[in-house]
Amino acid sequence: MVARSGQRSRVAAAAVAPPCPRAHAPGRARSRVRARMLARRQRGSLALIAVIGLVVAVAALGVIDVANIYLAKRQLQNVADLAALAAAQQMDDACSQPQTTALANAASNGFVVNGTTRTLSTKCGRWDSNGNGGMTFVENNGTPPLNGVQVSATSFVPYFFVGKGLEIAASATAKATVIGSFQLSTSLAQVNLLNGMLGALLGGTQVRLDAAQWNGLLNANVKVADLAAVATTAGTYDGLLATQTTVSGLASILFNAVGQDGALTADVSAAQSALSAVAALVPQATLNPIQVAALSGSPALLQLGVANAQYAADATVNVMQMLVAGAEIAAAGNAPSAFNVSLNGLGVALTLQVISPPSIAVGEPGYFEGTSTWRTQAQTAQILLGVNAEIASKSGQYLLALLSYAVDVTVQIPLYVVVAPGQAWLQSAQCAASKTASTQTIGVQTGLATLCLGTPLPAGVSAKSVSGFSCSSTNVPWTLANVSLVGIQVATVTAPSFGVPVVNPSSATLMFDGNGDPIDGNSINSNAIGAELDNTLQSTVTTLSQLSASNGGLTVKVLPGVTGLSSILTPLVGTIVNTVALPLVTGVLGSTLGPALTGPGSLDDLIIGPLLQLLGVQLGVATVIPKPLTCGVATLVQ
Secondary structure, three states: OHHHHHHHHHHHHHHHOOOHHHHHHHHHHHHHHHHHHHHHHHHHHHHHHHHHHHHHHHHHHHHHHHHHHHHHHHHHHHHHHHHHHHHHOOOOOOOHHHHHHHHHHHHHOOOOOOOOOEEEEEEEEEEEEOOOOOEEEEEOOOOOOOOEEEEEEEEEEEOOOOOOEEEEEEEEEEEOOEEEEEEEOOOOOOHHHHHHHHHHHOOOOOOOOOHHHHHHHHOOEEEHHHHHHHHOOOOOHHHHHOOEEOHHHHHHHHHHHHOOOHHHOOOHHHHHHHHHHHHOOOOOOOOOOEEOEEEOOOOOOEEEEOOOHHHHOOOEEEHHHHHHHHHHHHHOOOOOEEEEEEEOOEEEEEEEEEEEOOOEEEEOOOEOOOOOOEOOEEEOOEEEEEEEEEEEEEOOOOOOHHHHOOEEEEEEEEEEEEEOOOEEEEEEEEOOOOOOOOEEEEEEEOOOEEEEEOOOOOOOOOHHHHOOOOOOOOOOEEEEEEEEEOOEEEEEEEEEOEEEEEEOOOEEEEEEEOOOOEOOOOOOEOOOHHHHHHHHHHHHHHHHHOOOOOOOOOEEEEOOOOOOOOOOOHHHHHHHHHHHHHHHHHHHHHHHHHHHHOOOOOHHHHHHHHHHHHOOOOOOOOEEEEOOOEEOOOEEOO
16 A cells, blocks of 8 residues: 555656756747847947958058158159259259259159159249248249249159049249359558548547558458357347447457458458457547448448348458448548648648448349349448648759748648549359359449549538539639748748549449459459549649749739848848749649659559548449359258
């Protein structure tokens, strides 16, 4: 029984329990659903990854193309830069050389123009101020000189992977400024004349430079860059343009500038010794300030005919010329100053007045665009120079021997040289492979110079009236000689005034090579004062030698009421004057005056000519001295 009950219990339990497979069916279904969903998601992710990969691949290929374009652009820019630099160095106003040079330079750098996928164009013009304080390139409009070249290049660059390709372009602008400078002739005269001249310009200050010091100044040169470096503490070109100084201050600036480049000066020590002495001088008059430098259009010692002062950095100027011209600027408009010199026993009293000072020219050739104003232009000084030469003589060679040694005759020749300003300008300049092949052309307009004899200068002569100044009419007498008997003046001899033009205004064109040497067939003299003034003085001497009492040219006037003479001599004054003094006067005019006024060692040769040259009265009456051309190294500007 027990056994059967156990069997029935197991049977019942088996009947109640569900089969195992059915109990797990829902879980397996859910697992299969999840598996199918996961498979679908995996298939979507792969597609996305494939798309992303494709985009990345395309982008990578595009980057390669872009990088290639960028590299090609840089290479093309280098081609344009180098072609522009090369072309600017071969600048000419016809723009033929720059075009040829640019093409050749591009080809040498692997850029061969074919007219379709590769092009290169060259434009010539001027890199200049735009009027708003900036700089710009203006294509040639027919106004030389040209100083800039703009090169534009294009190239078609095919893509490796994306599209057909792209046309790229590059441009470059280069300038090469040609700077010319010229000065008015400077020569070394006798030391007392030089010291007297500089002292007179300083209002009567005593100057004691010796011959070695003056020679040091004459043979000293400085660059504009050296002046800029020492003119102010900042050492900038803007500082140079803003510098106003005195004669002493100018000497200090030149002292420091000479030390910047000793190769430009023959004797640095002598030049600096002279400049140090001038810097220590104290002017005896109120003088004008000196504007050291200015761009063209503004009055200054250095007229820089450039758009930017840096372009004139390597131009050189003479120290002695700068010092004398600076002193003239300081003295311009002041009352005449007097100083005395001696010449072979001839006493010479000089009176000097500067109406308008000269200027020194440094800059580019040609006109300012759209104007008839020259970029680089120098002006000579307007000078009034009075020269009173006295010849004192005793009459031992004449009759009345006992009385002759008691007679003194002083003949005075009052000459007045009136010089109106002349001008010179840098007309053109062309740099070549060598200095001798380079050329520079300087135009000259001479100033009028008039020589008056015996005519006092009118008071208050101004710059406006000096050009029209003429001598007084010939019926105005002047005292030619004073006659003294035993030290007491007893009579005067008068002569008529007259005047002649020394130099009539005229124009000339002078050509020089790049070294400043005159080209064959050209003379550096536009109208030398030596020959002109000498001829005029010889004519004057001839006229004076023909004067006599008999033809009415000389008038003898015995002074009334002469006191101090003995009762024996008083009745004989008229006889003594006519028989002793008057022949002495005509003898001086006929024999002594000529060698004293003209020829070697004369007043003209040693005093008047050199003094006018030192004062800047050169154009038309002396020599134009050009400096070597400064052919600027081409530089990229845009």
